[in-house]
Amino acid sequence: MPKTILESLMIGTAQVLPHNELEKKLSKHKPLRIKFGMDPTAPDLHLGHAVVLSKLRQFQDFGHTIILLIGDFTALIGDPTGRSKTRPALTSEEIAINAQTYISQVSKILDPKKIEVRYNSEWLDKITSREWIKLCAKVSLAKIIEREDFALRIANHSHISLHELLYPLVQGYDSVALRADIELGGTDQTFNVLMGRYLQEHFEQDPQVIMTMPILEGLDGVQKMSKSYGNYIGITEAPDQAYGKLMSISDELMWRYYQLLLHKSSSEIEIMQKNILEEQAHPMALKKAMAYGVIERFWSKPEADYAESQFTKLFNKKDYTAAQEISLPAGTNNPIEPIVLLRLLEAAKTNSEASRLIASGALSIDGIKHTDFKIHIVYKSGTIIKVGKHIFFKII
Amino acid sequence: MPKTILESLMIGTAQVLPHNELEKKLSKHKPLRIKFGMDPTAPDLHLGHAVVLSKLRQFQDFGHTIILLIGDFTALIGDPTGRSKTRPALTSEEIAINAQTYISQVSKILDPKKIEVRYNSEWLDKITSREWIKLCAKVSLAKIIEREDFALRIANHSHISLHELLYPLVQGYDSVALRADIELGGTDQTFNVLMGRYLQEHFEQDPQVIMTMPILEGLDGVQKMSKSYGNYIGITEAPDQAYGKLMSISDELMWRYYQLLLHKSSSEIEIMQKNILEEQAHPMALKKAMAYGVIERFWSKPEADYAESQFTKLFNKKDYTAAQEISLPAGTNNPIEPIVLLRLLEAAKTNSEASRLIASGALSIDGIKHTDFKIHIVYKSGTIIKVGKHIFFKII
Numbered sequence: 054m055p056k057t058i059l060e061s062l063m064i065g066t067a068q069v070l071p072h073n074e075l076e077k078k079l080s081k082h083k084p085l086r087i088k089f090g091m092d093p094t095a096p097d098l099h100l101g102h103a104v105v106l107s108k109l110r111q112f113q114d115f116g117h118t119i120i121l122l123i124g125d126f127t128a129l130i131g132d133p134t135g136r137s138k139t140r141p142a143l144t145s146e147e148i149a150i151n152a153q154t155y156i157s158q159v160s161k162i163l164d165p166k167k168i169e170v171r172y173n174s175e176w177l178d179k180i181t182s183r184e185w186i187k188l189c190a191k192v193s194l195a196k197i198i199e200r201e202d203f204a205l206r207i208a209n210h211s212h213i214s215l216h217e218l219l220y221p222l223v224q225g226y227d228s229v230a231l232r233a234d235i236e237l238g239g240t241d242q243t244f245n246v247l248m249g250r251y252l253q254e255h256f257e258q259d260p261q262v263i264m265t266m267p268i269l270e271g272l273d274g275v276q277k278m279s280k281s282y283g284n285y286i287g288i289t290e291a292p293d294q295a296y297g298k299l300m301s302i303s304d305e306l307m308w309r310y311y312q313l314l315l316h317k318s319s320s321e322i323e324i325m326q327k328n329i330l331e332e333q334a335h336p337m338a339l340k341k342a343m344a345y346g347v348i349e350r351f352w353s354k355p356e357a358d359y360a361e362s363q364f365t366k367l368f369n370k371k372d373y374t375a376a377q378e379i380s381l382p383a384g385t386n387n388p389i390e391p392i393v394l395l396r397l398l399e400a401a402k403t404n405s406e407a408s409r410l411i412a413s414g415a416l417s418i419d420g421i422k423h424t425d426f427k428i429h430i431v432y433k434s435g436t437i438i439k440v441g442k443h444i445f446f447k448i449i
Numbered sequence: 450m451p452k453t454i455l456e457s458l459m460i461g462t463a464q465v466l467p468h469n470e471l472e473k474k475l476s477k478h479k480p481l482r483i484k485f486g487m488d489p490t491a492p493d494l495h496l497g498h499a500v501v502l503s504k505l506r507q508f509q510d511f512g513h514t515i516i517l518l519i520g521d522f523t524a525l526i527g528d529p530t531g532r533s534k535t536r537p538a539l540t541s542e543e544i545a546i547n548a549q550t551y552i553s554q555v556s557k558i559l560d561p562k563k564i565e566v567r568y569n570s571e572w573l574d575k576i577t578s579r580e581w582i583k584l585c586a587k588v589s590l591a592k593i594i595e596r597e598d599f600a601l602r603i604a605n606h607s608h609i610s611l612h613e614l615l616y617p618l619v620q621g622y623d624s625v626a627l628r629a630d631i632e633l634g635g636t637d638q639t640f641n642v643l644m645g646r647y648l649q650e651h652f653e654q655d656p657q658v659i660m661t662m663p664i665l666e667g668l669d670g671v672q673k674m675s676k677s678y679g680n681y682i683g684i685t686e687a688p689d690q691a692y693g694k695l696m697s698i699s700d701e702l703m704w705r706y707y708q709l710l711l712h713k714s715s716s717e718i719e720i721m722q723k724n725i726l727e728e729q730a731h732p733m734a735l736k737k738a739m740a741y742g743v744i745e746r747f748w749s750k751p752e753a754d755y756a757e758s759q760f761t762k763l764f765n766k767k768d769y770t771a772a773q774e775i776s777l778p779a780g781t782n783n784p785i786e787p788i789v790l791l792r793l794l795e796a797a798k799t800n801s802e803a804s805r806l807i808a809s810g811a812l813s814i815d816g817i818k819h820t821d822f823k824i825h826i827v828y829k830s831g832t833i834i835k836v837g838k839h840i841f842f843k844i845i
Contacts, residue, residue, distance in 0.1 A: 185615075186526050191611075212589055214585065219585055
């Protein structure tokens with residue numbers, strides 16, 4: 054096989070287990086079945102997902118089949134202990150809608166014609182009582198509680214329900230049912246994807262190769278990108294908004310985005326870093342190139358051009374004509390409290406987030422910073438409201 | 450309710466959990482559903498089983514229903530790990546035959562007309578995949594591994610397959626399906642029967658009361674009575690053979706048999722012990738009374754009379770006409786090695802057992818003890834062979 058295929062698949066990949074089997078499978082020159090699991094309770098994609106999806110796209114481009122596995126079986130059950138209010142049981146209809154949302158989003162990165170969509174209830178609902186016992190017999194308690202979060206909870210004497218131990222098995226059995234050749238996941242999924250390999254061996258199948266992708270840090274550079282941390286860039290966001298958010302990340306995090314979202318190799322990144330040190334390049338210019346590259350890759354070239362021009366207008370030329378024009382709802386108090394204002398502008402999701410923004414000095418009205426959230430702001434048509442470094446609103 | 454019913458149910462009972470609920474259930478004066486589980490892989494009953502069966506008989510006599518639960522679900526599966534060669538999967542036909550054998554044996558103690566026989570595959574085979582998840586969600590890993598053998602194996606880093614954790618749940622669910630009011634078991638079953646109570650509460654049923662019975666020691670007085678230890682008295686053995694075995698136990702163990710098999714109270718036993726100390730009674734006489742009582746109770750009065758007379762003939766009068774008459778197979782060497790002789794007489798199951806018997810001085814030929822297993826014994830018609838204290842053969 055040409056070395057270049059294997060090499061390009063390795064770029065940005067955290068781990069391949071076992072490496073020689075990947076080479077072997079690729080060398081068969083047959084379309085491989087690449088499994089990728091999707092959680093139907095959270096259909097909104099962000100750039101954190103794009104890391105794995107880009108890798109899947111590479112596989113598609115090399116002629117392989119992506120199996121989008123929708124884990125509806127557990128979503129249909131919800132949290133049977135009733136402990137988690139955030140995991141209600143979904144109906145089949147809700148799952149179908151979420152899956153459709155998800156598929157239309159991944160189609161920004163993947164070729165939808167080369168995706169096989171499967172729901173795991175198809176085979177999991179058919180497992181009989183006796184088969185469950187036999188399935189559970191294939192794995193030891195010791196092996197299951199190797200999983201990091203179980204080990205941690207056992208060490209902390211935290212509650213683990215017995216059904217939770219079955220979930221890695223369920224995920225592993227999906228690989229058996231799909232006869233997957235390769236499974237992709239984030240590094241936080243390593244245990245679960247290895248379980249697929251393990252069970253396939255027990256079912257006398259050629260076991261899947263596992264490929265894990267690094268976890269992308271969110272805008273804060275600390276936590277992983279996640280909707281629940283509010284540090285994400287949604288894949289359906291307006292390109293200029295996404296561009297602005299990309300421009301807000303730290304210089305350090307920029308290299309990570311170059312690597313994971315734009316697949317720049319270590320040597321390419323080293324050259325850019327050297328250029329900055331030697332004052333051959335400005336960090337701001339490289340960040341703009343990264344933001345442009347990401348929008349071009351995951352949105353489109355025209356959208357990247359548009360987003361870049363908007364950014365340039367707003368931040369370089371201070372041209373507020375590019376600000377988002379907004380009219381406050383009729384009946385809104387004038388003067389208005391700053392927290393209420395931020396909520397009406399949807400610049401903050403909660404009152405506490407609004408308070409934090411104001412306290413940190415993120416709010417300016419017509420060029421004047423306001424850090425006291427007890428003042429009252431008088432607004433009129435044409436008032437410019439700036440939130441953080443890059444977001445501008447103009448009252449109309 | 451009359452106190453006497455509760456009191457007589459308490460005799461020989463190790464534990465009732467919770468005690469006040471038993472009283473409450475009995476005071477309803479309605480037939481209660483008493484669950485008792487049977488392992489269909491081992492249909493041969495011995496006096497160890499008789500301890501629990503006698504208690505069940507008491508319940509029958511008070512008008513309650515005994516549900517004989519045949520655990521065919523797991524027997525049909527066998528050992529899915531393939532580790533245990535002694536636990537092959539049984540067919541439904543084999544299980545039905547074993548159950549029939551079992552029922553005809555328990556009918557020596559229980560009233561067969563007042564037994565409801567149930568197979569747990571009836572409901573366990575119907576549990577769907579989703580229900581399995583929900584069932585497992587009802588119990589924590591911590592709770593399951595409280596079970597003594599799991600805790601021990603975890604401490605010893607021994608292998609536990611995940612399916613083994615499901616078995617207590619399966620047993621517990623049986624109580625839900627049966628809507629059991631009371632479950633009986635040996636003290637070694639305490640964890641499992643408590644699981645039934647626990648799950649019934651989760652299924653919003655009035656939870657079963659659990660009653661555990663002490664484990665009867667075998668003839669050696671050390672290990673629990675068990676076919677695999679060879680220290681048992683089968684419930685279908687010939688009454689004179691059983692009587693002989695009962696006479697072979699130690700004086701100390703005799704009190705235990707009085708308590709567990711004949712339901713003698715502590716004060717009754719104390720009186721007998723006092724009589725021995727004051728030389729008002731001879732231990733041999735009390736042992737004969739115990740042996741007679743057990744045969745009378747679990748066989749019949751005529752059989753007890755017969756067994757006692759046989760014993761008296763053999764051991765008191767040394768009347769060898771009561772010896773088992775046996776002809777050795779044609780072609781048997783004469784003289785014969787003692788090990789071969791014991792095997793032909795079926796007085797020892799293995800060569801090593803035969804060697805042990807001979808070394809311990811258990812073998813006498815025509816009144817002469819032989820402890821050397823290398824000698825050769827000459828036999829003729831009328832030769833009396835004594836094995837241990839109570840077993841006599843006469844060559845014909």
